[in-house]
Amino acid sequence: MGVQGLDVFLDDHRRIYRDIEFRMSQLVVDGSNLIPLLYYNSGLDQTHGGEYAAFEALIERFIAALTTCEVTPYVVLDGGSDLIHKKLEIVTKRAEDQIKKAHQAAVEGRKKNILPPLAKQVFKQTLAQLKVPMAQCYGDADREIAALASEWNCPVLSGDSDFYIFDLPAGLLPFCYFQWKNVKEDGSQSFITCKTYHISRFSTVFKIQQQLLPTFAVLGGNDYVNLQRIRWTQFAPSESKTPSHLEGLLCWLKGFQQPQEALEAALVLMEELSKNSKTELLQNLSVGMEEYQLPSSSLKGFFHNGVTPEVVGPIHQVPDRIRLQLMQARLTPDVLDVLLLKRMSLSITVGHKNQPSVNLTSRPLRQVMYGLLLGEQRPVPVEERDREELKLTFILVKPIFSRVAQELKLSSLHEAKLSERLQVLLEALGVTEATLNDLPPQLRLPVAVTCYWLRRAQPPPDLKLAKALLLGMSNEDALRARADLQAEHPNGKPNLDVAHAFSQWQVCLKDSIQLNQLLGFPLPEPDVARLYQGTLVHQLVPRLTTGGRVKAFLGSGQSSVKQYHAMLSIIQQFHAREESTPSETRQRAAARRHPLNDLTANEEDSSAVRVHEELVNQVSVRTRYRTKERRNRSNNPELVRKEECQGQDFL
Template identity: 55%
Template sequence: MGVQGLATFLDNHRKVYRDVRFGRSRLVIDGCNLNYLLYFESGLDQNHGGEYAAYESLIERFITALRTCEVDPYVVLDGGSDHTDKKLETVTQRAEQRIERAHRAAKDGGKENVLPIMTKWVFRQTLTRLKVPVAQCFGEADREIAALADKWQCPVLSNDSDFYIFNLSAGLLPISYFQWQDVNGNGSKSYIPCKRYYTSSFCIYFEIQCQLLPTFAALAGNDYVKLQKFIWSQFAPVASKPQSRLEGLLCWLKDFEEPEDALKAAVELMGGKSRKNKENMKKMLQSLSVGMEEYKLPRSSLMEFFIHGVIPLFLVELRVMQAWLPGDTLDVLLLHRLSLSTPVDHKDLPSVNLTSRPLRQVMYGLVLGKETRVAQRLQLNSLHEQANLNVCHNVVSTLRPAVSWPQAELSERLQVLLEALGVNEERLNALPPQLRLPVAVTCYWWNRARPRPDLKLLKSLLLGMNLRDTPQLSAAVQARCHQKPDVGVAHAFSQWQVCMKDSMHLNQLLGLPLPEPDVARFYQGTLVHQLVHMRRTGSRLKHVLKTDQASVQQYCDMLSAVRRLRPRQASEFSESEQAERRALNDQTNLQPFQLDYDEETETEVCSLARAQEELRLDDRLLLKTRYKTKERRNRCNKVELSRKEERRGTDLL
């Protein structure tokens, strides 16, 4: 939903807001809106695929600020798309706009507010870890959020302009004015400075009847109402500059008491008087009435869920409200349609979503059956993808109906997932549980991505998963943040992220046969882009790779696993890959690796070991330098003894 231009309009009329000190209250949060705004307003990099660890830290600080002020947050997320398709035209237009923005970001390197692919996963995982109550609605969450807040008589936190229309007893706290980073006071007197909005203040300020607010929203145009262009600004006061469309509409509404009268007058004003236009008048009235209905508050189904864990009967079997099924899966189930990811990418390149198409086809088969076709939108072109149940058909047939998926045997569910990814369970089990899905997905990506990622991309990706933050590393990454991403590198890593997202969807659908990975730990966009750049330009990695032994070992284990899991028959290797040679019992205290390595890998492992040795040497130098200083003071009168010891090589430094 959303009333076009209303939030911007109110920025110029701030007297409708009240300055408040917010604390010691429940707060119902529009989760999807907060997710977008937190990331975009943080200054985090958008064009290299996401800064997920930094975003996780930002979410933690936000929740800490709320709890410091004794605010109890309740986060509500959107589920699937509107099943009535009333706003399909708007959704399509926005998808087209996202593709254009993503293309401009890839081409020019500017910030175009393209949300990184896995941001929503990081948001949900972090809230769950922090024990913040989270609910997911069956469709759009706006009305459920408003109903819950009104029932609890607490405010809503959102920047969605529809909440300016809902008659909320405790009002709206716009995120733009919610200064959570500036907590004031101490202890029980801590508070967050912010502004609060009430519909009553709006109506008093603009001198209209409160019952006309939904009429105002419908006539102004929202996601459900599309009217012919009409110049409402002609009714704005002459003194107002610029003469606003919304201000003109509000001035016009001052003459009406009831919504029905205002609607009929508006339709006539738009040309509905003539006989020829009577049919159009009827359609416009119907459209406006539907738009106004969206602002009537339903009975809240969220209160019992948050307080007692009670899920509405129609959602029990699907387990939607617990966010067990993502919105994408709901769209497939209800609409036979799916909106695909739109990362920063050049629009002339093939869609990054093509790489993970086989994974989605398995999901369609599990949800809908093998004969179903699912419409998708790839690069503005509509196409159909056939559901695929050829993967482990006997097992899939046992997973019907939908409610039986999580209850099926773990071995059966795991078999479906691993065969979809094309990896061997026995070899995967050699890894710690939390690494199994990321490694399996990386193997799938390396085999299927086009153009095929080279070893530099693979190693940079895996190394980025394991490096710990250091001052040297941060400096190198910051240098990359302000540079335009390499189109080919961005395309390859976007393919990996889409594969990761679709694999996690499939894993959820099957009841988590593999542990869900911590997304914030497995991809740092600017870091992996910088590692690729350093490899390609011959930069020495050891200056930024001074890390701990466990991280070095885990990186090597993951690289070994990916290359062992690679299907031989599915690969056409480059000459450099074919030149790999077996061997590496290195002299660096690392465990021997049971895998072929190329020269670059051997050099890299040795560099990592040398960097680790340099850290230990730095410690020895510091200790021995202090020791030598003391010894020199003590031996200043024993010159001959010192010379003899030096000749014997006693001075190790």
């Protein structure tokens, strides 16, 4: 986010910074900015769906470095989308760009900075385990971060260029110069070398009034105003070899003392605009500048005593307990988007444009969540923002109300019986409580999700993919196993079909975790960092396909082998029951759960019709194949015996 191109521009003007040795301080951390920066800068794989154990270890090292230097971090995360659509255009444009990059990453097998779907969940869980103070705002967190840092007189750590505009008494520590991996010592004290930035230094270096920085931000193009009508490069110094629009704008601003006169002068430069258009633009520019005026901090009380801030406007309609859980980051900000905007922005995962969106698989789970959030009395559709090929699409989806869910109210959801909340979750996943009882509590949700995925994913996943997932979950030292397999087979381009299937599993897990959170955790929340290691499970698939032995993969621990067999037994039994379902019934079930039936406003949409036809055709082909397979198996008892023993043979 932030002011477009400002960080690159300032990289050529490093005299604006001051070198410091950072230690013994509070630090307000821009968490939503830190997550992608940590992941992308680490060299972790991005094309196989995520390296979550390695990401968890990276977060732990980051916090350990701060602790060593006696720095106390307070992590602040973004919340839901803005309610008055100030950033809607820029957010939509970024989503469209991400869709194109995700396709390129799949085709080329190269990193394009697509964040794996469960990375944010791993980040939150890791901070919670480390007992790092963390707050999740109701909306964009930038102003709240700046306000808290201002009141505490401590710096902000971020890579967001908006913080170059805020007046921060203790300054900004740009993440790109924060050398946390190389902690140094001075006697008995440790410190992190970094650079600090203050707006006073900006004002001195570029010779403009300090109060003009918000004007500079909105005229230069930030997330709230994208002003492209003026060619600012015409005002750049004549000796500049490669003038940028920001350099030209700064030169132009030297002639002004106050923001209002600069704004009015900028409108004069846009002669083609009508008077009404100029009035509207001036209002938008003024609103954009107000975003840099700091309110009193609403987070200070939450960090000190856990009290949620007073709210006004639409957020006041959200039940108190839901607001508290949102602030504690125990609920996803998507909850606010559904409640207040009737909108849901879905995960963008690495995948080929010709493959359907992986989010179609988990839509029934989200529909249950929509029903719980909106209530039976408000059966309004939710607009899901997803992709179709390389386009951003908007599809209206109906909430689902099960018999038990109809009795539950959002405001008193936490008071409902555990058995009722568990029933809602398990019915959505299509498994029974008895099926999961023999598993350790932490594995019950992942195994239930795997059953759901086997039934819902299209095309139908091969059972070997499920075995690879279970092996990955069972390994006690995922980082060692990942390193061993990478040494044998360095990472290459992922198999697109395998990647598509695993991405479907991940979004099913993500949406199941969100539903489980909303229901008050009727099943224990799994440790996500233990569940999926992208390159590892991808490399296990060809081993399983060729009949390779993988006993060494699980190590010598009997607990890992026992855990794997327990999960595999459940999956195989579930898979066998699915395969024994009469073909006509299965085709009707596939048609009922089809995305077309979820639409409310555009049921004639041609893209949805195509998806519907594809799913029915795939189920039909699968049915014919399975019928032939059962016939062959009945004629070959030895083949049946070998397949039933295969799970034990390769161990």
